Amino acid sequence: MASIWAVLWLVRYVRADTMTRASIRQAVRVRFGWRRLAPMAGLSVTDKTPPTVVVAPDGKVPKPRVLIPKIKVAPDRYGVLVRAECLPKVSLGEFQRAAPYLADAWRCARVSVLPDTPGRLLIRGVRMDPLIVRTDHTPTGAPPEEIATWHLGLDEYAQPVSVSLADVPGVTVAGLPGFGKTSLLNRFLCDTAPSDAIQYAVADGKVTSSAEGDYAELAQRAFAFVGDDLGEANALFTRLVELRRARSAAIRSVLGVKNMWHVGPSAAWPLTVLIIDEAHTYFREHKGSDPQTKKLAALAAENARLVEDLVKKGRSVGMLVIIATQKATGDAIPTFIRDVCPVGLSFAQKTAEAAVVALGEDIRNWPDANPTALQDPVYVGVASMAHQGRPGFTRVRTPYVADTDADRIAAATAHLTRDPAELLAQLVKAA
Incomplete structure (x- = not known):
């Protein structure tokens, strides 16, 4: 049996790439060094219960x-x-306290310990920072x-991270320009576009067409x-x-339910996503007394x-708003909209205040995950977020999607585009 195991590992080793071989x-070191390492790390227990035979034949x-x-x-x-x-x-608790010792012994950049199944733990050690x-x-x-699962990327332990968008009314994405907001949204669009159970509307404030x-x-x-024209955006939002x-x-007469998520999105009643970049x-508030400024101020208000109406009332009928901006302060995303969006991500931020408005006050208690620590160019594409189902915050490496791939997906799925109002x-x- 041992020889078969060794052959299987040898074959896998030969076929693997350089990183996997390491x-x-x-x-192998972890497996064969465990019996010696575990007691030194305080991960053993002494069974003092007397055996069935209290005294051996030799006394x-x-x-x-x-x-x-x-x-x-x-x-x-x-x-x-x-x-x-x-x-x-x-x-x-004992494994989590021993995690730093395990990281040193296993030559890992970091080690995490999480519950797995009852009576079992999942220990993740990474040699290099993902x-x-x-x-x-x-x-x-x-x-x-x-359709309602948004695959974001890999966390700091190289484990896949995803977000459930079911029953979610809004998502906010913040971060400095050039650090990955648009690439994150591109992946979402490219992954979900092949389904006819989702339709998109886009308001991009960086362009005119x-x-x-x-x-x-x-x-x-x-x-x-729509582009940066406030009047056109107003018409779309209306x-x-x-x-x-x-x-x-x-909804009740057509779907027979009060909440679309009880039956899920379909081609006839698609999840309708509004992306506001x-x-x-x-x-933004426009201050001034001239007629043009007053008009812009009225349109912005x-x-x-x-958008507040869509975020607060659109969830049950299958409408989702994704709002992206550089700094999620009240002038960029009004607080009465931002504070009811349950999912928030932030790429690099320059100030602690910007991190707090993007992720909430609790980010101050998690300095390792604070987006102010992501300003180095190596962290382009890395975002901080509150992970659903886990305490605190985690950092996620989001992948890059090439423009050629986005063009390929859009061309192949353009025939699926429908106006939800007509449907x-x-x-x-x-x-």
Whole structure:
């Protein structure tokens, strides 16, 4: 059996790339050094219960047994994944306290310990920092298995991070220019565009027309697109609020439920996503007494009111607003909109105040994850976020999506573009 195991590992080692080979060597060291390392790290327990035979035939009393948690080790490109069985007084807390010692012994940049299944722990050790390794994402063009799951990238332990968008009314994305906001949104668009159960509207405050800017390739997959003109944006937001109201009035008779997420999005009732990039363009206060400034001020105030309506009332009818800006202060994203968006991400920020408005006051208690520490160029594409289902904050390396891939996906899925208002009218007529 041992020889078969050795052959399998040898074959895997020969076929692996350089990074995985280093991890395989590391996994072997972890596995065969465990029985010696565990007691030194305080990860063993002495069983003092007398055995069945209290006195051996030679008259000696057997020594108490030292129990060591059993482990299984698996390598990947970034390090090792260890599953350990818990013992009395050797459980989650003890492993977490020993994590720095394990990191030193295993030659890892960092080690994390999380619960796995009952009685088992998941220990992740990475040899190199996944946050500083650029990653690329090539969209397959196949419809996603879960339309409401947003795959973001890898965390600091090279584990995949995703966000559930089901029953989520809004998402905010903040960060300095050039640090990855648009690439993050591009991946979301490219991964979900092959599904006819989602439709997009885009308001890009950096451009004047859909032929310009970062979304030029994907504009053909959007049923509506506006640039930095406040009047055009106002017309789009008004159009979507009217859709929201029509959906609210029809949802029970058409879908038979009060919340679209009870049945999920479909081609006839798609998840409608409004992406607002450079949001301050549409919401910024304009001060002045001349007629033109007064008009812009009125449009900005109306835009904020309309988007507030979508965020606060659109969730149950399948409408989602994703708002991106450089600094998520109240002048860029009004607080009555920002504070009701449950999902927030922030790329690099220059000040602690900018980090707080993007992620909340609690980010002060997690200095390692604070986006002010992400200003180094090696962290372009790295965002901080509050991970759903985990305490505190985590950092995520988001991958880069090439423009050629975005163009390929948009061209292949353009035929799926539909106006949700027209789809609703067809449903109501059929009902």
